[in-house]
Amino acid sequence: MSSISMWRKATAFSGFGATLSHHLCRRHSTATATAVNSVLLRSLKEHYLEVSKMIPPPKVNPPSPFTVVKGALDGAGPVLKRSYGDEQISISVMRMDNIIPGAGAAAGGEDDDDDDINQLFLHVEVSKPGQKESLLFLCGLYPDALGIHSVSIRPMADASDYAAPRSSAYTGPLFEDLDEGMKDAFHSYIEERGVGDSLFPFLRAWLYVKDHRNLMRWFKTVGSFVNETKSV
Template identity: 60%
Template sequence: MLRKAIAGCAVHQPWRMIASRSSTTASSAVDSILLRSLRDHYQEVAKMTPPPKVSPPSPFTIVKGALESSGPVLMRSYGHEEINLYVMRLAQHYDDDDVIDQLFLHVDVSKPGQKNSLQFLCGLYPDALGIHSVSMRPKLQSDGFLAVPSKYSGPVFGDLDERMRDEFHSYIEERGINSHLFPFLQAWLYVKENRNLMRWFRSVGQFVKGA
């Protein structure tokens, strides 16, 4: 009886079964095209020549596992202070045929026994460093992530008088925060961004395949 019912549906409403098969076939074709594109782009990124290996300026050292996390990239000690640096690409523009990067640098200066740390948000260029803001914020969490402040953290940096702004620049320059960091951080970001892109192509491909 069930077979007769199915057969009857196929006779009287054949378009439903045909449409289902057509939809499945089209979906499979679309998936295959997307998977091929993901694979091709993955291989293209994998073949890219990385920039020459650059070491961070002494005495900064690379934080273990930095390429796989969103935590600090570099750290150093300065007397009894601990300094951690975070970085991301802020902008990229062109001057004639040259690509010029502007990096966004977050500097965290902490001291033992103090709940807050002094934090600087800076723009880093190949030949200069500019401070965007200075604030007092809770110390780094144990996982390396920055805590969101719950209280007033400081004035707009541009509202400070020129002398104080210059003194803050001298403060971080004394601790090695300057344009000499740019070559390493630029190369490090290239490697990190390529790894993230390859990981994205791979994970999307695995999802589409249902793996």
């Protein structure tokens, strides 16, 4: 056999070996990925079923004259709204822990658990017809008290996103730097508009339902993504 023929056979065998090795590696990789996906999907399903069995808190209605904003459970905007004379009052809510990590544990002590929502963070917007700006209060709400963290004026276009960085425009002094008389006057201002600890039972129950719904949706969405396969 000539050297050329031997080289051709060796090359062909080498190519076949590489193809076989690639095929086996791909089969191994696919099998491993399938096994990993299966474990993850099983875990997601178990947690989904576990969360679905959680009993929601008793239904609580918001204090009159506040009403629930339609679609609030599925959005990130205001939860409650009301009219006060010619003013519109809207309230958004978050867990305090989402703003200040560990705030609940710091205030509640060792007896707190993750499901006990005892501190809420409120964004209260007071707007008037024809005005391009609104008056915004960032507040901490507790079962028996409400504290104001800041008061600012912002353009209406920015009012819905209280987590966004503040603009460079001056929005006012630090609330803690105001004298006690002005602090008390601001507290009276929002209390007159119905913003106080009477909102706590409803907002806590509403936030529990929203968190529960978001968690269920997360398990389902992630599971659908992992389980989706496309032919190559």
